[in-house]
């Protein structure tokens with residue numbers, strides 16, 4: 001029996017299922033692993049491509065409402081302070097200023113897990129919100145914030161998380177600086193026994209820097225009250241999450257808040273949480289009775305809207321001479337920043353390799369700097385760098401090829417849950433990636449062995465992530481009598497291609513041309529609920545809901561056609577957007593004809609994402625191989641090529657898949673070599689306040705990128721079988737580059753970013 005009818009069983013009387021199953025073969029493809037699909041999987045151009053390249057696409061940043069006012073936030077200049085007095089009278093007298101809010105004249109609204117408030121008189125980093133001015137123009141608002149007089153009681157600060165853990169460190173919170181007061185500890189087996197059984201032990205320390213998200217579109221909101229109802233245009237990864245947070249903050253029903261987001265210039269995790277600025281703008285808009293726009297500038301983007309926490313990792317692993325891992329120990333400290341945010345990075349160590357004795361300890365520590373937030377594979381990017389470095393070191397110590405060492409310790413089942421994977425094709429990724437880069441013959445046999453000042457090397461690293469998606473995700477289809485289709489889903493397109501894959505899935509199921517399909521997403525008022533876009537789950541969650549809605553629509557049309565033709569369902573076939581008798585193709589009726597006979601103007605279905613199967617672990621897997629050239633005279637690293645070989649289930653769109661890989665790999669390259677938030681240890685202030693000092697990779701740094709997908713589908717998770725790729729694409733890049741650098745120069749770089757200075761210092765040591 002065909003899987004898609006089992007999945008959509010809820011739609012039918014039990015008795016009908018059998019008969020529908022019989023006709024399923026004639027009525028569309030089963031999306032099994034070897035299915036030849038017509039639209040899904042193809043490199044279809046983005047349906048929003050024209051809007052974007054022509055500049056007509058309206059991002060939240062571009063929203064202009066009549067009579068709209070502009071807000072600007074005054075941010076704390078000190079790393080740690082308390083507000084003693086605020087005097088806004090001069091600022092209020094500036095022509096064009098409409099209102100000013102601070103903790104003095106706004107309700108107490110809990111924020112950051114109730115550890116702080118929307119406006120808190122206790123300021124915990126340089127950049128904390130002190131007051132907000134709303135004015136006729138952004139420029140006037142910017143001028144006005146300079147006229148606000150604030151007396152601060154300046155407090156001692158701490159920036160280094162190891163320092164912040166000490167008893168005598170300046171405290172950000174009464175309960176201390178360690179998040180939840182203790183580390184996050186995971187243990188399986190007996191770590192001491194595992195170390196004792198090892199023939200070899202390798203122990204070392206690794207560190208990674210704070211990385212700032214920097215999506216192309218800055219964080220911004222435009223808010224508008226209509227009576228007691230609020231519309232929020234927001235650049236967000238979660239329209240329903242923003243709706244709920246804004247409603248609870250303002251103590252109004254969620255039904256009174258509508259959140260809209262059409263186009264978006266990226267988020268990378270920084271737009272998963274609702275921004276304070278959104279609620280700040282809503283309060284001001286309510287007071288002045290006008291729409292309010294608030295947009296961060298690049299300074300605020302660097303300082304205040306989130307970052308990837310740093311990590312200080314102390315790793316120790318044990319293995320037998322034959323290459324079997326006997327113990328894995330991970331200890332790390334990471335900075336949450338001034339407000340609570342998990343900074344752990346031990347998941348790769350817990351889950352990538354087969355090992356019975358594992359212990360991980362992660363401290364998340366509060367310091368006087370901007371808050372950490374989820375950032376494209378939070379924890380995994382940092383943890384993979386440390387783990388895959390020390391795995392290479394152990395392989396060398398044993399005298400084994402690093403890839404062979406990894407294969408010996410291949411995990412056949414999930415190491416944490418002890419459950420089988422729905423599918424795992426990491427072995428294929430290793431094999432095909434290694435072949436593509438020339439692993440077996442092009443690596444330096446002796447690290448650093450290439451003669452001359454320009455030294456080349458090849459390295460690799462492994463990726464694991466979740467990304468299977470799941471409920472809740474719903475999609476509604478409205479089929480119109482002219483044969484056009486509207487698909488609505490309360491999801492959001494961060495720039496990743498959500499609009500396009502929704503249209504592709506609908507086009508595939510109903511065999512309607514793409515240009516007759518409209519996709520409406522990013523609106524809480526009109527679209528059925530979908531979860532936030534995070535964790536690489538959007539496509540694997542939403543695509544099956546769209547498919548389900550489509551299958552239901554097809555079944556509606558088939559039932560109607562059977563009634564019209566006075567025959568049974570088993571005699572009907574759906575093909576090319578038309579229905580006919582199996583015995584007589586000349587009887588064919590198209591959608592318009594069927595709906596006319598039905599006397600219907602519109603047919604509506606709502607599909608849903610089914611639950612994932614019980615008893616399985618669902619993961620994405622991959623391996624990246626890097627080739628680098630290091631100039632040992634200057635320390636400059638040139639990444640020549642990245643081969644990315646991954647298991648991500650079914651590919652929905654080849655072109656967008658490669659876009660995701662390019663983005664993830666370039667971001668990973670930035671993390672490996674360039675990007676770093678730098679704080680001044682003496683003043684506690686941010687030194688990388690602009691995009692000149694905070695170095696991001698450009699086209700000039702971009703290597704050749706080759707993408708190999710080793711999977712066809714993961715049929716156990718859904719009948720679409722897609723897993724996410726947004727985060728997996730970035731996870732192993734920095735680790736692969738670092739291992740390639742070692743292969744090139746014979747000196748191991750243990751601290752990211754690997755700047756020319758660090759390379760020269762290491763070579764000279």
Ligand code: MOS
Pocket residue numbers: 237267268269270272374375376377378533534535536
């Ligand atoms: Mo992502 S860090 O789940 O947006």
